[in-house]
Amino acid sequence: MRSKDGQQRRFSAGDIASFGQRDIPAGEKAGMVRGVFTSVARNYDLMNDLMSAGVHRLWKDRMIAALRPRPGMSVLDVAGGTGDIAFRILDRTHHRANVFVCDITEDMLRVGRDRSIDRGLVDGLAWVCGDAQSLPVASRSVDAFTIAFGLRNVTHIEKALGEAYRVLRPGGRFLCLEFSQVVLPALSELYDVYSYAVLPRLGQLVARDRESYQYLVESIRRFPPQEDLAGLMRDAGFGQVGYTNYSGGIAALHSGWRL
Template identity: 45%
Template sequence: MTHHKTTHFGFKQVATEDKVKLVRGVFDSVAEKYDIMNDLMSLGIHRIWKRIAVQLCNVRSGEKVLDLAGGTGDLTTLLEKRAGKDGLCVLADINSEMLRTGRNRLIDRGLTGNIEYAQVNAECLPFEDNTFDCVIIGFGLRNVTDKDAALRSMHQVLKPGGRGLVLEFSHPTDPVTEKVYDFYSFSLLPKIGKFVAKDEDSYRYLAESIRMHPKQAELKTMMENAGFERCEFFNMTQGIVAVHRGYKI
């Protein structure tokens, strides 16, 4: 009897090689409505979370930035201003539908000069070592099958002195927030997904994937194991979201 490697897709166990296809299905399905759903999922607060994460990136004029799982381009829009015309932002996503949506959106905003696009898998980034001053993955790490490989790959493509950041839904730091958040994620969110994006299952998966994501301290340890130094995390909205930051020395 052969044993296939399995991993979690939300709360379900699936064959490791199937997860990429399943995640792709979720994001193909929600690409067009993704921003509206983000507003509903976070009551609009995701815009503030993203701004804070961008501040923590400390991007300066002329730097090279990789926005991994950059999807619809929110972080790239904020980061390219800081990198300036002498800098470069690479908007990268594994999903072609999300990348297309993001690219169209940025072109509509008139942002073309210092942005490039790449369809990549975060676990094995196709860039040379020591390329970027900053790599950020926003609301994407929890969808990656091998998170450790993705963190190692992020570390590899950073220049010495570069910053790696993970912005992700995390684990509430107090029981009241946790109860409210659970009710919202598992009872209300899939219903909103059904109503707005005609897609209850994809939003149930998103809620489950958040629950399966490592807690703050565990993710910090994972970053240290991947080679990052001076790792720290910042909780926002009672730990519903956290930004982790580490440096390549």
């Protein structure tokens, strides 16, 4: 990148972030991610069903089963704008938990609020627009932190993990459901073909937005594999870190505790 005086500018590692296959100035990523999800918000849930043949629902159900939410629990669900995780938590606790949904994209939150009204869910649910790297949440204030298919979109994963650790009470649990590295060679090849050849085209046909779904496919490939993410969680302070692969590693659920 060149500065205004025409000189070549070099970025340090902290100045660079990935956006799909590209490296960009870190300060630009949040706005670009917000633009992607503003574009796809209205079709986001439909596209998830089409892209995964509905399997994302099973992964999310397993995430909630692992969380084992209980009545009275306070949960911060980050990057959960359309409400999929929040609604499952409330259903599991018979609407007796407190769930705070935080998302960087206001349009995603609008979709979630509309869905909650349609479901008659008002009590125990709050919607907040905020960045995972600087959460508008008090330290040591929640019992659990969940994030599903959102961590790969933050600018600096280490900062988001640090924030997750900060807001959890001692004994609180962190759960991250995210696309990951396929561990079966034959499945990996098929998944690559499907991802790059089919998903962007599906985005064009259904959401009229090929570029956003091209980014989403590419962002999966730039996300740290399972063991690397587990290491980042330990570096952030989490204990008893582990993960479970779903569908041969297409997705993985990472878990850690603030001890």
